[in-house]
Amino acid sequence: MRKSLYLTIPILIFTLSFAACNTVEVNENVTIKLRNGYFLCEADITHDGTTDEIKVDYKKMLKDSQSLAKITVSNDSGVIWQDEVGIPHSSWGGYYLISEENDTYLMFYLPEESQGQIAYMFQLFYLDENGVIQIVDEAQVNSWESDDWEKKLTEFEQKVSLYLDKGELLISTNNCETQIYGLE
Amino acid sequence: MTSGEVVNEYVLVKEDGKWYIYRISALGNSGSRATLSQPIETFIYFTKSTNINFYGSGTSGIYWDNYLRDVLPNEWTISYYGSYPHYGYASALASKMYAWYYTENPKWNFAPYYACMKDNSSDQNYLLNSYWNLAQNYRTMQDNVMSFISNKAIVRSGALSIFEVHYHATSGGYHSGTMSASGCLSKAQAGEMYTSIIHYYYDNTSYTGTSNTAVVVNY
Numbered sequence: 001m002r003k004s005l006y007l008t009i010p011i012l013i014f015t016l017s018f019a020a021c022n023t024v025e026v027n028e029n030v031t032i033k034l035r036n037g038y039f040l041c042e043a044d045i046t047h048d049g050t051t052d053e054i055k056v057d058y059k060k061m062l063k064d065s066q067s068l069a070k071i072t073v074s075n076d077s078g079v080i081w082q083d084e085v086g087i088p089h090s091s092w093g094g095y096y097l098i099s100e101e102n103d104t105y106l107m108f109y110l111p112e113e114s115q116g117q118i119a120y121m122f123q124l125f126y127l128d129e130n131g132v133i134q135i136v137d138e139a140q141v142n143s144w145e146s147d148d149w150e151k152k153l154t155e156f157e158q159k160v161s162l163y164l165d166k167g168e169l170l171i172s173t174n175n176c177e178t179q180i181y182g183l184e
Numbered sequence: 185m186t187s188g189e190v191v192n193e194y195v196l197v198k199e200d201g202k203w204y205i206y207r208i209s210a211l212g213n214s215g216s217r218a219t220l221s222q223p224i225e226t227f228i229y230f231t232k233s234t235n236i237n238f239y240g241s242g243t244s245g246i247y248w249d250n251y252l253r254d255v256l257p258n259e260w261t262i263s264y265y266g267s268y269p270h271y272g273y274a275s276a277l278a279s280k281m282y283a284w285y286y287t288e289n290p291k292w293n294f295a296p297y298y299a300c301m302k303d304n305s306s307d308q309n310y311l312l313n314s315y316w317n318l319a320q321n322y323r324t325m326q327d328n329v330m331s332f333i334s335n336k337a338i339v340r341s342g343a344l345s346i347f348e349v350h351y352h353a354t355s356g357g358y359h360s361g362t363m364s365a366s367g368c369l370s371k372a373q374a375g376e377m378y379t380s381i382i383h384y385y386y387d388n389t390s391y392t393g394t395s396n397t398a399v400v401v402n403y
Contacts, residue, residue, distance in 0.1 A: 066263045066322050089259040089309060090275065090365030092353040112352055114305040115282065116291070117362070119355035142355050144362060175305055176258065 024182075026168055029104050030097060034182045037062075041097060041170070043104040045073055046080075046127050054097070054106075056170050058180055061086060069171055069180075071095055073106075073127060080131030085173045089114065094172030094179075098124060098163050105136060107163055110174060118143035120153060122160050137163075220337050220346070220403035223248050226287040228310055229299035238312050243299040248287075249330075251310060255279055256326055257318055258309035264369060265325035271372035272329035274381040277400070278363050279308060281338045281349045288346070338382055340392040341399050348391045349398075361389035 022034040031042045037059025045052045053074045060067035068086035072079050085093035096107040105124050112119040121140040125133045141156045143149045172179040225245045230236045256262065259279055265272035283301065291307065292299040301307035315323060340347050349361065356364030363385040371381045379400050386398030 064319065066257065066261065066318060068261070068263075086261060088257065088261050089305070090261050090353055090369070110354060112355065114352065115307060115350050117350060117352070119352040119362075121355060140355065142362075144350070144360070176309060 026097070027099055029099060029102065030168070032168075032181065039182055043097060045104060045106060046075055046129055047103060048075075048129060050075065052127075054170070056095070056181070058171060058178075061173075061178070069173070071171065073131065075129070080129075081127050081133070083108075085171060087173050087176055087178065089176070092174045092176075094174055095170045096164065096167040097170055098167040100163075100166055107167060109160060109164075109172075111160075112174065114175075118149065118153065120156055122156075122163070124163060220339070220344075220401070222337070222403070223284060223287040226251050226283060227290070227298070227300045229292055229297040229302045231302060231304045232311055235303050235310070235312050243297060246310070248283075251283060252276075252280055253326075253330065254312060254314040255283070255308045255310050256330075257314040257322070258311055260365070261369075262318060262322045262326050264372075265329050266321070268369065268372040269329065269332075270376065270378040270381065271369050272325070273332055273378035274363070274368050274372070275351070275365065276329045276333050277336060277338055277378065277382065278349055278351045278368075280333060281346060282308060282351070284337070284346055285348050289348075335402050336400055337403055338386065338398050339401055340396040342393075342396055344399075344401060347398075349386060351385075356385060358384055359386075359388045361386060361391045 024032045024034070026032055029043060033040045033042075038055060038057040041054040041056070042051050043054065044050060045054060055072045055074070056069065057072075058069040061069040065087045068084035068091055070082060070084050072082040074080065083093070083095075085091055085095070092110060092112060094109045096109055098105045098107050103126070105126050107122060107124045109122040110120070119142050122138060123135060124137040125135045128134055139156050139159060141149055141152045146152065168181060169179055170181050225247050227243050227245050228251070229243045230239055230241065256276055256279060260275045286307065287300045290300040292302060303310040315326065318326065337346060338349065339345055349363070350356075351363035351365060354364055354366045356362035356367060363381075368381055371384070372378075382398055382400060386392060388394050388397065392398055
């Protein structure tokens with residue numbers, strides 16, 4: 001009995017300290033908890049005054065390039081929204097958490113350059129209580145659609161950089177390169 | 185197994201046990217046999233270390249089937265091929281025709297490349313042995329798709345000649361000449377056939393000519 005107590009207490013202390021040191025307070029509205037193969041963000045993405053949980057699960061993707069990373073948003077009623085990004089070109093994508101004034105948003109951002117074409121797009125949004133996307137801002141520049149796409153791209157990049165300055169990268173797989181919060 | 189029956193201006197097509205109604209103009213020349221010869225090999229300029237370590241730096245010829253086999257896992261989500269085969273057919277045909285067009289019209293035919301395509305996102309991501317690095321179940325899914333498209337090509341109606349096709353992860357739209365991968369998946373999930381998906385993105389564009397549809401032919 002005493003022997004098991006000797007073992008239990010250090011393990012408990014280690015576990016608690018590990019959890020504590022892997023919790024990052026990004027700002028007063030956003031906390032990120034790093035775990036093995038996934039991380040959890042606590043933020044009010046539904047703008048209802050309560051904290052929601054964003055889970056970014058990338059464990060399978062790092063083991064198998066055909067498996068996709070899953071991004072889910074949950075509130076008290078369970079998972080209300082989800083999306084996937086992956087390493088194959090068809091599933092490239094990037095999610096960022098953007099804090100603006102006292103509100104927090106998700107941003108999908110994909111600056112895609114492939115096959116000699118430019119296809120940049122972003123969508124800044126929050127979710128309603130049912131998980132339906134409420135778009136706050138968005139833009140898209142496709143080089144094949146207009147002759148003045150370079151001018152539009154400059155405006156696009158200026159706009160996006162303002163958001164990115166207020167944001168945290170959660171995950172990106174653009175151009176087959178994975179960038180994940182908390183991983184080098 | 186596909187069978188078709190013309191009903192006035194519409195054709196009833198049975199595929200995978202389901203019946204679909206298509207306008208004849210939308211179906212184009214699907215099913216007709218055309219005189220096309222697919223390339224035997226293509227010439228790729230290498231930028232990826234895995235490829236350079238095997239082929240050496242610079243440009244090298246790759247057998248056509250091997251090229252496509254090792255491109256698809258890097259460009260498309262093979263894990264969807266089992267559940268949504270029409271996503272597989274449309275996507276694999278898009279990759280095939282991109283490569284076919286630039287093999288016949290080399291994109292990098294100047295120093296220092298002298299190549300049809302590069303092995304990176306400038307064209308299509310080719311990585312040696314990508315196919316063999318897939319799990320067995322994914323290889324089977326890709327094999328089934330490769331087998332289905334092996335004698336098929338997307339051509340412009342009328343001349344039945346190949347043309348430039350593009351695709352991107354999320355961008356692309358109706359008659360734009362650029363297929364959206366996410367849109368292709370959504371359409372397949374909604375039950376659309378691969379020919380319908382191809383018509384949606386590739387009909388009546390600057391690549392096909394604005395009065396030409398994009399049709400799938402056997403060769």
